[in-house]
Amino acid sequence: MTPRDRLRRLTALVRKETLQIGRDPSSLLIAVVLPLLLLFLFGYGVSFDLRRSPICLVVEQQSAAASELTASFLASRFFSVQGAVTTRDCQEDLVAGRVNAVVVIPSDFANRLYARDPAPMQILVDGSDPNTAGLMANYISGTWQTWQAIEADSRGRGVAPRLGVTARYRYNPEKESRNFLLPGLVAVIMTLIGTMLTALVVSREWERGTMEAMMATPLSVFELLLGKLIPYYLLGMAALGVTTTIAVWLFDVPFRGSVLVLVAVSTVFLLTTLGQGLLISTLAKNQFVATQAALFSAFLPGFLLSGLVYEIPSMPWPIRLFTYVVPARYFVPSMQTMFLAGDVPGVLVPNSLALLVIATVLFAVVAKKTPKRLDG
């Protein structure tokens, strides 16, 4: 057995796998359609950034101050304003979910304002979507404060509030949610390819009997696994490349890290997903079960328990504890950091080490569990 023979076999396996991905509808769906679908949904659709959020502005009595304030709400890009005279008029819209908040400028607004009443204006938010409700309250009071400052300034009175908060956002000053969602989404996409697709194609070989045929050839189990790992590793990296390019060029997400570090960290993460995919397929030699297992053990945790969308620190402790074994939990912040902050060793080193540990454990289990014969 010369190294050249080994190389030829590996190349043959990789070539076979590549041809198959292009010809199998399920593989194409997972490798191409789903990643792009998710990428564009997240690029365009999933956004925490208020953009012309519908609000109802109740002006109980017109006054100069009221109309100035109205104008500044109308000018804001965050709101799409509809007017009303009484709160009752907006009640139905609030219940129907047609507006997210109601801002009430009371009839004695001007008086209250000049009297420095503590509550010159009221904000009512729709609490049925708590996150949006919180953001609405923040943005409305932001608009109010800006208006107040300008207004006070124009009258030449004490400009700034006595005690205020000056907030700055590092790494993402525009607070664009897309900037942290898209880099994090790479973790989900790589999970699709590394875990779901790998589990699917290996289990398919078992199901269709091709694994049996391969095992009867001079190929070793090690070569067979390598023949799966290499193409799906390359595919995962290609997905990384495409996603990064689309994120940077189409969606204007900054990339402040170095490509080399990106490749290195992503490789370690991809290894964990591949290990998980192989593990699933050795345990479930059936495409249906493998797809399901991948969906629930990799995709869903990658989405929900990685900090991509939801806040890990806010979860109850048993779930928080569980997130420590979810590889995406380490990769999502690493990606967000590489894109938005750069190569920050304080984030990347510990996270990569954790991924390395998980990958090692997974591959050790795979090596132990992979049958050398049909009966183990």
Add this chain to the structure above:
Amino acid sequence: MEPLIHIDGVSKVFGAQPAIDSLSVVFEAGRLNGLVGPDGAGKTTLIRLLAGLLKPSAGRLRVAGFDPVAEPAGLRDVVAYMPQRFGLYEDLTVMENLVLYADIRGVVGTERRQTFERLLSFTDLARFSERLAGRLSGGMKQKLGLACALVKVPKVLLLDEPSVGVDPISRRELWRMAADLVGQGIGVIWSTAYLDEAERCDHVLLLNQGKSLFSGPPGDLTAEISGRSFLVRGLGSERRQVLQRALKHPSVIDGIVQGANLRLVLAEGAPPPTPAELGAPPTASLDPTPPRFEDAFVARLGKRQTGDSPYAAREALGTAGEVTVEAKGLTKRFGSFTAASEISFAIKGGEIFGLLGPNGAGKSTTFKMLCGLLKPSGGIARVSGFDLMSAASQARGRIGYMAQKFSLYGDLSVRQNLDFFAGIYGLAKGGVPVIAKMVEAFGLGPYIEVNAGALPLGFKQRLALACATMHDPAVLFLDEPTSGVDPLTRREFWGHINALVGRGVTVVVTTHFMDEAEYCDRIGLVYQGRLIAEGSPDRLKARSRTGACPDPTLEDAFIGLVESVERNGRGHDAT
């Protein structure tokens, strides 16, 4: 010299059940070694043991001088294995599959070119080298599987049921290839559930429930019953009834329908019964015939079939003689491809009609149009006078259907399956009385709460038949009904079919299996989308009788007819 394969006291146990039970046997090189037995006999397990894919629970095994478990690398270099399910990558082309195997086996350069050339001409696949393996017919898939296994000439070639789902023509080609390989000194192991294939082997290991029933040249086994096989000729139209009576005769241990005749095997030392004793008409005669391997196998098993069937007790349908199934100019086009063209025939009540044909010839398409699964592009299919398209529901209420793999709901219990079919066929009182009768007649009582998928093979078949006939159909469609089933179960099944036919039920059956075709009253042979021949098995045999082949089998007739069309067809193309 050490034999090519040495199996010494080998057992393989899964759970508590031994799949191979202390088996000792020797296979030599340069021979065609048959591994014969019904489904579940342990054939696949044995082949996997030989390929080093399973580890024996006990015993010693040597293949081409290697211990399959301890020396897998050496073994795999000289052993080629073709698993039951092709082992081909269906989304790769023929050529891509070959290249993959050549790369894996290290066949490169000139050697590869020559090998491919040889294999492609050997398998006649050169024309299809760019076709996806998944799009090949069953026979072509097997040939490709064989080619892939042969990219490097092995010492041992293990073939697991290469002839399943393969039409007689492709099957014969596969045999020719195997014989060629044997001629080159390769030791070939060919496993099969078709007992007639055993006779072509140099050496046969007959397996039953993991044990060897017989090991040696097939002639040795048939010799055991020499002089005990008889053909009953001149039965007129009564062969099925005579068979039922014959099976009750103490001398007769086995009997099947063979065309217009009956084949009987007598008990050891039993005197041949007279036609009268068998209840046969006086015109009948009992002639000795050379024994077949299957006769000997059934004799060895020593179990008698009774030929009894619960259907025999039912009242006649009174359809005998009427045309119950009619095809008029049936045509089916898929795009520009015509799968079936202008097919017409009429089947009478109480008749068994067999649809035969090579893979992809249009036999299944015709069958599906007949039972309403496909909509014809032209022509009419009528069942009991109802058009299957315009009066589908009524027509379907009159037919029963049983597919190859006993399409039952495997996760539903026997009772739930019966209840469901009773409900869907709208039986009176929810089918309670009928179900009770079926359960009793088929002995399903002990299994009533068992999942259909977990039933023993024979009971699965009984349940499938019960479900398909519960509503007392006038016409029964059978799609390869006994493929892979052991001979005893098959005999029982045909016993029921014979009883049904006796009542006037019409049976339409498709099969690749010539033994099954022999049960038919008439056979329609479909090739290239057309009905190329129609007639009783004996007439078809007579049509292809030649000087070189004075006593053709049905398989010979089948191949001869197809080839003559091929020749004429080519002649037409030339003009």
Add this chain to the structure above:
Amino acid sequence: MWQRIRSLIIKELWAVWRDPKGRAMLIIPPIIQMVLFSFAATLEVKNVEIAVLNRDMGGHSIELMQRLAGAKDLVRRVVVMHDEEEATAALAAQDVLMVVRFGADFSRDIGARRPASVDILLDGRRSNAAQILEGYVESIVDQYQGELPGAARGQQPTLVTRAFFNPNLESAWNTVPCLTAILTMLVGLVVTGLSVARERELGTFEQLLVSPARPGEIIVGKTVPGLLIGLIEGSLIIGFAHFVFAVPLGGSLWLLYLSMTVYLAAVIGVGLFISSLVATQQQAMLGAFTFVAPAILLSGFATPIANMPDWLQLVTLIDPARYFIVIIRGVFLKDMPAGLVLDNLWPMVVIAVFTLATASWLFRRRLQ
């Protein structure tokens, strides 16, 4: 005809329940999702770690810090920083979500009634959480300002915000009821999508086709079990939300079930559509997944539809989940009147009619 449909439905229910894979599909994913969505899918900000860089010598900064640190569940740990670099490094390494800086003159300015400012530096990599945190900080500072001596007639009028329908802005009040939409969608798709594929794999589908059952009856036989199982699982989640999470259930339960039925019908139409395209259960599941992911993301469940670009908002109009989410939130939290429910119901009726009609047409075509 009714007997046949009844048999088909009973068979279908048994088949789903007795198939170990089918049963697992009905039990395990809903439980996993129920746990994950109810407890993990939270955008609330809790247990954060923050850093303080205090150059102020006075008491105001300490008092404010204590209030910040004492806010219920909000801050888990306050790390004291000694210089700017240490603080930014901690932020960069994501050890803290926020750095609070008090300038050297902070307390002195307050004492002298000069404007003073609390500088906060937030991690933009988690800008959603950071904004919520900023809101909390602002309200704490605001409140503190109101308590400052001489603030009775404060310089800076503050605003009063009230949250309707969910006064404490509890995350679970949103996620758990909305789970009804996600889970019933999954169940409806899987039960119908997989069952046809399962019959194809088993070969029983042909058996069905040669029986007297008409295509329409087969379609009904496939639709009703999905509907029944979907309604059962939906009811379980509604109960879970109301009794375990104490989400108020103000509106008409009857309207909620009517809407759920229509919603399920629309979803099952999609399931039938998928099933007529696929050959295996595995493909059916992938197909269902490919539909569920965008349908949920565009439903307004996770992020508001109003935040999407206009063209994508148009796309959401064909998403049945979009309407059902509004109805769920309405019936649970808002005591939504029938008129408003109907406003969201009729588009679902249109979608259901469309998907079911298309699916039956495709289904019948495949049968022939």
